[in-house]
Amino acid sequence: MEAPALQLITYEISNKGSACIANFLxxxxxxxxxxxxxxxxxxxxxxxxxxxxxxxxxxxLLGALGASPEFRxxxxxxxxxxxxxxxxxxxxLKVLRCVQGTSGRRESNCFHYDASLVTALLPIEIPQDGVDRGxxxxxxxxxxxRSNVLINVLEKALLQNALxxxxxxxxxxxxxxxxxxxQLVPGNLYLFWGYRTLHANEPCDPDHRRATAIFHFGDPHAGSLATRLILKLNQRRARRATALGTQPAA
Structure with missing residues (x-):
């Protein structure tokens, strides 16, 4: 990707909240x-x-995309x-999430900050009509x-809870x-500062499927013990949620 295009992406993320690369796929x-x-x-x-x-x-294809030098x-x-x-x-860090049926509705509006600074969201299946499109x-x-990982952990703890x-x-x-x-469009790529942006998805109609791939890049606190422990905890919760057919909060 040429420098002017990258400059436009970072400008839009910083000044508009997100950037979209239309027809990325x-x-x-x-x-x-x-x-x-x-x-x-x-x-x-x-x-x-x-x-x-x-x-x-x-x-x-997600594996091939994550390994692509241009994408990286x-x-x-x-x-x-x-x-x-x-x-x-x-x-x-590559994640594939799929909300279908009634199981995902219980965990919609789960606002959170990502561990990574750059979040690239690739919608695969998204309802385009109706009210509950996710x-x-x-x-x-x-x-x-944050310069201190403990401040980051405390902020996440204060906001990433049920109340x-x-x-x-x-x-x-x-x-x-x-x-x-x-409103996400399948095949577009959406980028935002996941670490700095509180975000969540709205409920999705249980009669439709909402599938997204997420690429997380650049944890500002990578290498710290707290970060490693949180990552392991989130991955364990994700595996347990998948086994139970529910959506993890983080």
Whole structure:
């Protein structure tokens, strides 16, 4: 990707809250990913599931995309523009999440900050009509990168709990808070500062499937013991949630 395009992406993320690369996937690539999701969805019999890495992702187009030098260079450049320095690690954490049936509705509006600075969201299947489409809600760039990992942990603990999420959701319903709302289009790529942006998805109609791939890049606190423990905890919760057919909060 050429420098002017990267500059535009980082400008839009910083000043508008997110950037969108339209038609990031070709129609054939999108079709391939939909087929992969459909096969996995059948295995889970209409319940929520998520894969944090693993063969299900690496054997699909998502694995090839994550290994693409051009894609990796884009994430590295965007991170450096946002953080003012190169990332500690060049690892890309790849996640596939699928909300289907009634299982995912219980955990909608689970507002959270990501561990990574750069979040690249790739919608695969998204309802385009109706009210409950699983739209993405953003409170963009509401905090800076914290110099102390403990401050980051405390902030996440204060906001990423059931009570805080209920209060935020109620404030939105009563028009006290006004998040940005993005209706996601399959095949587009959406980038935002996940670490700095409080975000969640709205409920999705249980008669439709909402499947997204998320690429996390550049944890500002990578290498710290707290970060490693939180990552392990989140991955354990994700595996347990998939087994139970529910959606993890973080």
């Amino acid at each position: 070709t129609s054939d690539q999108l079709k391939s990913l939909k087929e992969s999701v459909r096969a996995e969805a059948e295995k889970h019999k209409g319940s929520y599931f998520a894969h944090h890495g693993g063969s299900e992702i690496e054997s699909s 260079n884009m994430l590295e450049s965007v991170y450096q523009a946002g953080a003012g320095q190169a990332a500690y690690s060049n690892e890309i 739209d993405l809600l953003l409170f963009p760039n509401g905090r800076r990168i 805080s999420r209920k209060l935020i959701s109620a404030a939105i319903r009563h028009n006290f808070l006004h998040p940005q709302k993005l």
